[in-house]
Amino acid sequence: MITVPPRYRTAVDEVRSRLSGAEQMLFDVLCLSATLGQGLPQDDINYQDLKGTLNPRPALMRGLRRIVANGVPVTEADWQRAGTRLARRLTRILAARDLSARDADGRFEPLRSLLSFAPSIIGVDCRVPTHPILRAAWTTVITAFGAVHPSKVARLELPWVDRRRLETLAREARRESRPDRDASGATPGLSGRRLAVDPRLVSAVATALNEPVEPALIARYVFYSRTGDYFWPHTDSLLVHVNVFLCLEHHLPAGSGPPSAFLGYRADGSVERFALNAGDAIAAHTQGLVHAREPLREGERVTLLAIALQPARRTSRRVRRA
Numbered sequence: 001m002i003t004v005p006p007r008y009r010t011a012v013d014e015v016r017s018r019l020s021g022a023e024q025m026l027f028d029v030l031c032l033s034a035t036l037g038q039g040l041p042q043d044d045i046n047y048q049d050l051k052g053t054l055n056p057r058p059a060l061m062r063g064l065r066r067i068v069a070n071g072v073p074v075t076e077a078d079w080q081r082a083g084t085r086l087a088r089r090l091t092r093i094l095a096a097r098d099l100s101a102r103d104a105d106g107r108f109e110p111l112r113s114l115l116s117f118a119p120s121i122i123g124v125d126c127r128v129p130t131h132p133i134l135r136a137a138w139t140t141v142i143t144a145f146g147a148v149h150p151s152k153v154a155r156l157e158l159p160w161v162d163r164r165r166l167e168t169l170a171r172e173a174r175r176e177s178r179p180d181r182d183a184s185g186a187t188p189g190l191s192g193r194r195l196a197v198d199p200r201l202v203s204a205v206a207t208a209l210n211e212p213v214e215p216a217l218i219a220r221y222v223f224y225s226r227t228g229d230y231f232w233p234h235t236d237s238l239l240v241h242v243n244v245f246l247c248l249e250h251h252l253p254a255g256s257g258p259p260s261a262f263l264g265y266r267a268d269g270s271v272e273r274f275a276l277n278a279g280d281a282i283a284a285h286t287q288g289l290v291h292a293r294e295p296l297r298e299g300e301r302v303t304l305l306a307i308a309l310q311p312a313r314r315t316s317r318r319v320r321r322a
Contacts, residue, residue: 002028003035005035011109011110012031015093016028023089025067025133026079026086026133026136026137030137032060033122034114034117036059036063037117037119040121045231046229046295047230047295050124056124079132080135086140087139087141087147090140094109097111112148115145116235119232122134122141122233123265123292126230126233126294126295142290143267145288149289151287152284152285153262153272154284155208156204156281156282158201158246163279169191173188173192173221177221177303188220192221192305193219195305196215196307197215202214204283205283209285214309214312218239218240219306219308220306221305222302222304223303224293224300226296227296228296230260231293232292233290234292238287241311242283242284242286243306244308245282245304246280246305247278247281248303249278250300251302252300256298260275260294260297260300260302261273262274262291264290265292276304
């Protein structure tokens, strides 16, 4: 059995006690991956840093061998079927819980919170795993999250964000960018904050995703500035229902190959890839969509403005007050 942090043990033990065979082993793989995922840095992330003691791959494979050491040998098809059954079970368990509720410390439901870290390790290279057990575990968690939080990604048309306004937004972002530190997460300037509550943006997202939304009053910069900067597969906080990513700047030296892109992973193994140039924008349900950013190529730099939206409510007083 995998040892998980104390906060998650009761929830994990409750689920594990209902499982056996390959399903139980897959669940243990997910818990192992999630526990390792919690130890990864959450900012200033670079692909080249995943070496030596920071490389989670050996620990994952050692744990995987321990999990299956005493199990009954199964075929790849058996693992896939076990993953399908486990995904249905996890979906039922999570769907029956109030995932939006938080405890006295402000933390969300523990099982969902723990499992959200699993894709970061299983797909740490931003690739869909080919190992049959890891592939089954990967498909399981993506299927469960997709069922509990149906997700969609769509490009946005924002014609009022013209060249002049885009330059203003980019200039504000440059004030926060520093070559000696990671500035991702910084609050945007005045123009960025205005865009975060702009009714035209809200309308564009609602049309693209076919869902009424409103500002969540959360916006931040995301900077990728060094060769190898990236973000492994993950889901976003439940505070973020929809994330809008507006590309403010994207520099790519000539002849350096295709640019890095936003990746969205689906349960069937497909990967949706969105390369964004300056002025391009996408909207995504990132609390349910496992997504990532490909590592930057040599000389490449990307600056994004991330704006959160939430499901529309009956009153708009909060928006007017903002």
